[in-house]
Amino acid sequence: MANSTNSDVDVDVLVIGAGVVGIYALYRAVNAGFSAMTLEAGDDVGGVWYWNRYPAARFDSESYTYGYLFSKELFGEWQWEEEFATQPEIERYLNHVVDRFELRDRIRTGQRVVSANWDEDGNRWIVTTEKGETVRSQWVISATGGLSVPHYPEIEGLEDFQGEGHHTGAWPHTPLDFAGKRVAIIGNGPSGGQILPAIVDIVESVDLYQRTPTWTTPLNNAPISDEKHQQLNENFDEIVRVLSTSPSGFLHTPAGKFSTDDTPEQRQEFYEQIWKSPGFAKLTSNYYDMTTNREVNLEFCEFLAGKVRSIVTDPVTAERLIPKDHLFGAKRPPFVAGYYEAFNRPQASLIALRETPIVRIDTTGIETTEGHREYDIIVYATGFDFGTGALTRMGVVGRDGLDLSSDWEEGPSDFAGFAAHRLPNFFFPGGPHGAGGGNYPRYSQDQVDWIADALIYARENDFDRFEPTAEQEEAWMTMVETLAPLSIFSANHSHYYGANVAGKPRKFLLNPGGRGKLHEMLGELTAEHDFGGALSSVHEEVAVA
Template sequence: MSESTKASSAADQDRVDVLVVGAGVTGIYQLYRAREAGFSAKLVEAGTGVGGTWYWNRYPEARFDSESYTYGYLFSKELWEEWEWSERFAGQPEIERYFNYVVDRFDLRRDIVFGAKVTATVYDEPSGTWTVRTSDGAEHRARFVVAATGILSVPFIPDIPGRGDFRGEQHHTGLWPKTPVDFSGKRVALIGTGSSGVQIVPAIADEVASLTVYQKVADWLTPLNNAPIVPEEQAELKANFESIRETLNTSPSGFLHQITMRSGLDDSPEQRQEFYEERWNGPGFTKLSEHYMDMTTNPTVNAEWCEFLAGKIRGIVKDPGTAEKLIPKGHGYGGRRPPFGTGYYETYNKPNVFLVDLNETPITRITETGVETAEGAQEIDIIIWATGYDFGTGALNRLGVRGRGGLALEEYWEDGPRTYLGVAAAGFPNFFFPGGPHGALGNNPRYSGDQVDFVVDALVHTRERGHDVIEVTAAAEDEWTDKMNSSGDLSSFLKSSYFYGANIPGKPVRQLLNPTGRWALQEMIAAIQRDEYATFVFSKATKEA
């Protein structure tokens, strides 16, 4: 065999109909659906295992704050019956085992390439195909690329002077090492108190010599109220699969929760206090999704609920000064993504745990031996960065995507994302990104699952009509993007939250969610399919791939 023939054969082996990027909850489902629809498919993943967020985030006490069974897949009744979640809100090890089980159960692993971080994604207009290069030196060619890179996959660490000089250990919660970190007897600094920060604080407090928590913004944290799933509940979940799936497939939040269909002001003050106590003791997101229907829109109800929460904090945290620092100022409940924790406030009653309000005492620099603030230097052995992510667009902007005419995605989105249904962008034919910006406003796997189904249906439509190329029109993209940017009042989240990219210096503050919600997305998808995908342009390639 000649060298040119060998090269051609290798290129053929690396050519597929659909190339999926990312082995998280969305990418795994995308690979499954593409194969089920008869496409040749491959998935490339930067890590060495599956799970996406739940592969990288393996810090102590990392866990769901969506009910486990509402986060998992619904495409197989057999899978639902075979897998039993042990807890209402499963921890990272169990979540990672679940995704590995799914991949092996449906024989998906043979089509996954691990250790393959995407470095370039380039469209060839004559052939209507993409060339994707990865960090392992491979080059993959595909008719369609689906970037299922997720919204929480690019960890952010603030540019604090001296960070590179620190001689101790440093870890970001979103890039946690597989080898357990030894905290015993260590002086630990934790910077950031979002969803991951509040989970890790109580998890390590009893191991460390000291734990200093640096808080930029206090959030309205409420108890996760986790519990084992007992055999009776397991049996009930299995018996009710069809109705549960129907609810989750149509629920606007993507949960099994039911909003309380009355105003808080319909109840007496005494009834409201009883209701607030019920919500406090309820699981996870029910504090938001089963609250009074006007809790986030009625200032009186929101303020009263926040005062109830403030009273809880003051009642738990013994030191009044620390309690006041933990009570949010300047935003009501729902203004930012609410975190859920277990024993978080109680941890501040331990003598070795300290809270620093960065608004009062900012960090001035990281030194070789610790953290220096306006009040002086503190020696530290381990720094934990719980400082969040470049949400929504971060991963997509780092794939080196070059569309029609060499158009760079990161330049096209320089002023914020421009999308259609949160899955496609004009100027980037045969390129989709379910689970990206403008997609969700609730339980992410349920929203991204809708988008994956839409993408596969669109690809099948393209194939059945003998086309090679599908591309959304600029007009359709403009309409959807304008709707996203003008519908912020439909969501309670403030523009100062990471849902607008406000946590990343220099990033434009733009809508990154879908404030119109899931029903609007599903209605739009149904209308597009009825209209034979009229918002897309289809064509034949002018050259063989």
């Protein structure tokens, strides 16, 4: 790592986080000839797929569309076992990539970053970990992601419970033994929906505590045959083209029609096809106007409600599982297998928190307004402090005193979802306002590629600082604020607005302009030699320490 051109830094590029995005950022930096290293909080690589190892954790994007696309050889040599891979295979894949491209020696695990301070005189970042390690770097790429800070429910007595209590996003490496245990699952999003059917047949009892029902639909997983793998390899170039340009980052075939193109009877037949489609295709292959036409969305919701009633044998439970306050897609819909069927098992019960609130957790279990239940294991499937959580907890202090822990208290302000004014040479791909919904790695790859290309351009043109101007940031945030009300996501229910975290301001945390707007605004920057003033040269003024 000694090839840095600045004697006052340890590395040219410091990557924070060794998840899907961080691994790719490190690969791009090394491949471009920069000295680079990664600091990772976990004891191994994988990011969200290192921490989320609860039973049945898996992709809900097709495996081969979620994985890396930068190497045809890598794509061909790794044969995914299933359309939607489980966590153990995902972790093996990410470790394979790290070793395949000789990145492991550049990754320091067990190093959680606690401060990142901009040194204006040295034109560098000084980054410190909780173990006392300090790294000086010209450029920082913080690939900490939006799903890296588990959010625990605001319930009195969480620390009092004497049994096993774990968040799905911070799951122990030693597998929990659920056999014959009394289990509570708090939360019914994707992780709660995955874990319930995975354990229902081995526990003594399992109670799922539901605050708001979600439109859960079947994942419709399947194994990937040798023939399918060969077909994917043969179509690699076309797959890359589609995934690199698709607004959603999926390979799903669009419906090719509006709801008004079909009769009511034809729409019911179409909904049946959608119900049987894989994962996110229920959104991306649905009618073009499904997310904009309230009437057709309500019709589809009634179709889904009919499915729930036909599967769940207890009519009271079925009604409690049907959302009454939001349309399909207004919250991120879980795609899982066997969720509704699990409630037909005698071991499983649904506790609707709107009717029966939790009073507190104590040493032996959970007290609700209806009484006390004892448990051996409590699972907190309550999601994450999405979008800003990691960045505001990392001690990031930029130019002129910008402190993300306080300056973002009322919501983040950024440019293109990965940079901010007064944060020179600091990038956060996969951060707030980055993705537009859909297959996250495809959006994040766009961001990492642009960052890497910008650093190469800066090196070749004698620039040593990148910082969006106040005007560029304002233009991006104006776009976000203008288009956010047009999004289908609900400000009152979706974690994309921070609605799952008590006290968090309701600010839209995605890019409502999608991939098209991201490419458009980045293209405007790259059209100018100095990226519209975002690139500058200050090294002549920097004293060598």
